Amino acid sequence: MAAINGNCNSISHCNVDRPFLLFSSNYSTSIRIPPNNTKSSSLSILFSPPPPCCFCSTTNKTRVITAFASMATTTSNVPVEELPPALDSTSEPPSIFDGTTRLYISYMCPYAQRVWITRNCKGLQEKIKLVPIDLPNRPDWYKEKVYPANKVPALEHNYEVIGESLDLIKYLDTNFEGPALLPNDPAKREFAEELLSYTSEFSSGVVGSIKGDTNIGAPFDYLEAALSKFSDGPFFLGEFSLVDIAYAPFVERYQPLVLDVKKYDITTGRPKLASWIEELNKIDGYTQTKRDPAELVASLKKRILGI
Ligand SMILES: N[C@@H](CCC(=O)N[C@@H](CS)C(=O)NCC(=O)O)C(=O)O
Numbered sequence: 001m002a003a004i005n006g007n008c009n010s011i012s013h014c015n016v017d018r019p020f021l022l023f024s025s026n027y028s029t030s031i032r033i034p035p036n037n038t039k040s041s042s043l044s045i046l047f048s049p050p051p052p053c054c055f056c057s058t059t060n061k062t063r064v065i066t067a068f069a070s071m072a073t074t075t076s077n078v079p080v081e082e083l084p085p086a087l088d089s090t091s092e093p094p095s096i097f098d099g100t101t102r103l104y105i106s107y108m109c110p111y112a113q114r115v116w117i118t119r120n121c122k123g124l125q126e127k128i129k130l131v132p133i134d135l136p137n138r139p140d141w142y143k144e145k146v147y148p149a150n151k152v153p154a155l156e157h158n159y160e161v162i163g164e165s166l167d168l169i170k171y172l173d174t175n176f177e178g179p180a181l182l183p184n185d186p187a188k189r190e191f192a193e194e195l196l197s198y199t200s201e202f203s204s205g206v207v208g209s210i211k212g213d214t215n216i217g218a219p220f221d222y223l224e225a226a227l228s229k230f231s232d233g234p235f236f237l238g239e240f241s242l243v244d245i246a247y248a249p250f251v252e253r254y255q256p257l258v259l260d261v262k263k264y265d266i267t268t269g270r271p272k273l274a275s276w277i278e279e280l281n282k283i284d285g286y287t288q289t290k291r292d293p294a295e296l297v298a299s300l301k302k303r304i305l306g307i
Pocket residue numbers: 106108109110111112135150151152153163164165166
C-alpha cells in the first residue's frame with residue numbers, strides 16, 4: 001500500500017515497500033473526498049489495478065494515495081506516470097517552444113532530481129513533461145536548441161528555458177500550483193536560505209573526505225545540528241520543504257557511497273539524520289525518483305576515485 005499524506009505545507013508518505021517505483025500504464029481511478037473536506041482532511045485516491053514496478057512485485061496490491069484537500073479538490077482521473085526513455089544522439093528533438101512545459105533531466109543527476117522531486121511533490125506530473133536526456137550520449141540539439149549551458153536540469157516554460165536546480169525548485173514553488181514547499185515563517189525562511197547556500201559546501205566536504213582530504217563526519221554533523229533547529233517535525237524546517245528536496249538526492253548517494261568506500265555509517269550517533277532519512281523515504285514524490293544505490297555508488301566511485 002502506498003500513500004501520500006500532507007497538508008498545504010507538508011507531504012509525508014506511507015510507502016516504503018517500493019523504493020524504486022516505475023509507473024507503467026494508466027489506471028482507472030476514483031477519488032474520495034471525505035465529508036469534512038477541510039485543510040486537514042484527507043483525499044483518498046484508489047488506483048485499481050495498482051501500477052506494476054520494475055524492481056519489485058506489488059501488482060496484487062490496491063494502491064491508495066492520500067493527499068490533503070489543498071492539493072486536489074475535484075474528482076478526476078489521475079494519470080499514472082510512465083517514465084520515458086532517455087533521449088540520445090539519435091533521438092529527434094521534442095517540438096521545442098510549442099507551449100509545453102518540459103523538464104529536461106538525467107535520471108542519474110542529483111541536481112535534476114531536485115527539480116523532479118519538486119514537480120512530483122507539487123502534483124505537477126500532468127503540467128510538466130519529463131524529458132530525460134542521456135548525458136554521455138546527448139543529442140546535439142539539446143545544446144543548440146534547448147539549453148546552451150548543455151546541462152540538466154533545464155525547464156522550458158513560457159517559451160523560455162531556465163536552469164540551475166536551486167533556482168528551479170524555487171521557481172516551481174512560486175510559479176505553479178500545488179502545496180507550498182516553503183513555510184511563511186520568516187525565521188524558517190531565513191534558515192532555509194542558510195541551508196540552501198550550504199548545499200555545495202556539503203557536497204564538496206563529502207567528496208573531499210572520500211578523496212581523503214577532510215574529516216568525513218563534519219558535513220553530516222552540520223546536517224544533524226540543522227535538523228535540531230525546529231522541533232515541530234522531522235524535516236529541516238520542521239515540515240517537509242524545498243530544503244529537504246535540495247539535500248535528498250545527495251544524501252541518497254553519499255550514504256551508500258561512504259559506507260562502501262569508508263565503511264562509515266552516517267546515521268550512527270546522528271538520530272535526527274537517521275529519522276530524516278526514514279521520513280524522507282515515506283514521500284512518494286521522492287521515492288519515485290530514486291535510483292538503485294549500487295548503480296549510484298558504482299557511478300560515483302568511477303567519477304570521484306576513478307575505480
Ligand atoms: N549548478 C547546476 C549543476 C547541474 C549539473 O552539473 N548537471 C550535470 C549533470 S548531474 C550536467 O548536466 N553536466 C553536464 C555535462 O555532463 O556535461 C545545477 O544546480 O543545476
